[in-house]
Amino acid sequence: MSNVKKFVFVNRKAPYGTIYALEALEVVLITAAFDQDVSLVFMDDGVYQLKRGQQTQAIENKNFSPVYRALEGYDVEKLYVEREALAARALTEDDLLVPVTVLSSAELGALIDSQDVVLSF
Amino acid sequence: MKFGILVNEGPYQHQASDTAYQFCKAVLAKGWQVQRVFFYHDGVNNATKLTEPPQDDRNIVQRWSRLAEEHDIDLVVCVAAALRRGIREDNLAPGFRISGLGQLVESGIQADRLVVFGD
């Protein structure tokens, strides 16, 4: 177990406009497969990744939002969302497609501080 | 001390690859180790030998190849990101190899520090 590190993925970008959110998710899944301690943070426009009701047919992009719902099956259960980021975008927890823990900016900062490896996409 | 490096952007478009390269040189100058450089997202474009910059510009791809050769550094290109962008074994510059994302996670586990360079 000495090889288990705490990885946090800080998602600050919206989906589809760029590929970062999708490719970040690919790293999350692999990190979970390595039995690491994985946390996901969604702040700034990253909270849009979790918005319910994404319909991507007309832009001919793969809708990867169902993957967030499947994370639980990979033992990735620590999803944190910044309260201030939701409020700034007129979103509430009910708008999100998975259960999350909503934290204040300062609480999120402390959480990121406690991690061994920080990957921001 | 062992450093893992992640490069998320391609050459020339962003400064990320330049800064990562200078960082690696500074690590080596201190007698420390670059455990691996992992190229992800558009960063995989750092690995193509088809790059031909103008004569008066730096050759970012060759610079990585030379660093790998002189200091035995592992340059790894993410296979999924590479295939998406047309980077394959047959257009890979010397010193680079294609492998899976597990190599990035391994870097996070094995290196003392993982430093990310991107947009």
Add this chain to the structure above:
Amino acid sequence: MLHIINKSPLERSALDSCLRTAGGGAILLIEDAVYAATRGHAAAARIEEALARFAVYALTPDLAARGVADRLIDGVTPVDYGGFVELVAEHPASHSWL
């Protein structure tokens, strides 16, 4: 934690997001983020405030490349690439705010 910022605060929210969430540690400004630490810049006041909570550094080669090395605000420490490496080594982890 070493917070690495590489974007101009007039273009992206990385610096503001870092200052909003992080409690302390060190901030290293590189690439286009170095403009934030120049005298009279719209973000300079934020950097000066941040000096109460963070040690703030700026990468000299990036300041020089952009013609602003002579405008660095007081309290921000210039570092070269070797200094960058030392900062990463001194902190248990680094966070690149991409």
